[in-house]
Amino acid sequence: MNMETGKTDKAIAAAIAALPYRSPSAGFRAGVMAAIAAQAAAEARLAWALKAAGAMTASWAALVGLAASGPLAAFLADYAPLALEPGGLGQALRLLGARAALVAGRLPEAFGFLADLAGLLPGLPPVYEIGAAMLATAAVIRAIGAPARAEQKI
Amino acid sequence: MGETEKELLGRCLAGDNAAFGGLVDAYQDRLYSFALRLLKDPAAAEEAAQAAFVKAFRALPSYNTAQPFAPWLFRITHNACMDALRAGGRTVSMDHEDFPDLPDRAPAMDDSLADALDGERIEALLASLPPIYSEALLLQYREDMGPADIARVMGVPEGTVKARLFRGRELIKARLRAAGATI
Numbered sequence: 001m002n003m004e005t006g007k008t009d010k011a012i013a014a015a016i017a018a019l020p021y022r023s024p025s026a027g028f029r030a031g032v033m034a035a036i037a038a039q040a041a042a043e044a045r046l047a048w049a050l051k052a053a054g055a056m057t058a059s060w061a062a063l064v065g066l067a068a069s070g071p072l073a074a075f076l077a078d079y080a081p082l083a084l085e086p087g088g089l090g091q092a093l094r095l096l097g098a099r100a101a102l103v104a105g106r107l108p109e110a111f112g113f114l115a116d117l118a119g120l121l122p123g124l125p126p127v128y129e130i131g132a133a134m135l136a137t138a139a140v141i142r143a144i145g146a147p148a149r150a151e152q153k154i
Numbered sequence: 155m156g157e158t159e160k161e162l163l164g165r166c167l168a169g170d171n172a173a174f175g176g177l178v179d180a181y182q183d184r185l186y187s188f189a190l191r192l193l194k195d196p197a198a199a200e201e202a203a204q205a206a207f208v209k210a211f212r213a214l215p216s217y218n219t220a221q222p223f224a225p226w227l228f229r230i231t232h233n234a235c236m237d238a239l240r241a242g243g244r245t246v247s248m249d250h251e252d253f254p255d256l257p258d259r260a261p262a263m264d265d266s267l268a269d270a271l272d273g274e275r276i277e278a279l280l281a282s283l284p285p286i287y288s289e290a291l292l293l294q295y296r297e298d299m300g301p302a303d304i305a306r307v308m309g310v311p312e313g314t315v316k317a318r319l320f321r322g323r324e325l326i327k328a329r330l331r332a333a334g335a336t337i
Binding site for chain 1: 171175275
């Protein structure tokens with residue numbers, strides 16, 4: 001680098017260093033803070049939605065558990081004494097197989113009912129669909145569980 | 155500013171969103187000027203600087219406090235400006251990396267030309283450069299960053315930064331000479 005080049009480089013550096021900073025428009029800061037606040041609000045809404053979905057899932061699980069408890073208790077009442085008898089385990093398993101076949105036979109009917117129900121729902125908001133699905137699930141469990149006791153007695 | 159900036163960053167990282175306003179106050183002119191000199195459009199520059207601040211706020215939890223804050227913030231602004239340039243259909247890749255034709259031994263610069271480098275003229279000369287050169291020059295001389303920090307901002311190796319600084323200066327000299335020939 002010769003002296004002339006050095007001098008010019010320094011002149012360029014000094015000229016760039018002395019460039020003034022420009023200011024954005026008056027609403028710039030407010031715009032940034034508003035965007036940040038909007039983002040924070042959106043994150044809060046998302047957190048609320050996730051909590052609501054979690055609460056709905058938990059209540060759904062509780063409802064399913066409640067609806068299933070009756071058939072489960074009846075199931076245990078039917079099969080436990082039989083399974084406890086000598087040689088009763090094999091018999092209980094055969095009965096279970098027969099009952100499973102009966103339930104499988106009812107499944108298409110249950111799915112058809114759900115499909116019909118779903119066909120009525122598209123116009124409703126998702127929360128009603130979820131609520132209806134919860135009720136439908138409980139109804140299916142009851143429908144499958146309750147008559148099975150009678151089938152088993154035959 | 156160092157302590158204040160650290161304090162503001164600490165408050166922001168602790169979840170105090172209002173403290174970010176202090177960082178906006180401290181950097182808005184610098185980021186806006188940087189964006190304006192790259193984009194050459196006040197509205198686009200304001201949009202890019204605003205987007206950079208919002209992105210910085212979102213990315214703050216990932217900011218490494220052991221690193222200086224300014225290059226990190228300028229890196230985000232650089233990305234916002236590159237996005238704006240691309241959106242405007244401008245080439246911002248290495249298309250300008252080839253050094254323009256310059257004589258091997260440049261003739262000595264007239265002292266009066268070097269002395270005549272006032273703000274208006276250097277502003278016009280920077281605006282005439284491809285962004286990769288004007289950006290490197292602005293970060294080096296206006297923002298007082300070293301090649302390592304500039305490399306972090308521009309996302310290129312330090313050697314590339316040094317080459318861009320050299321080429322940027324040479325381009326300015328060449329344009330000064332060309333302007334001097336017509337004066």
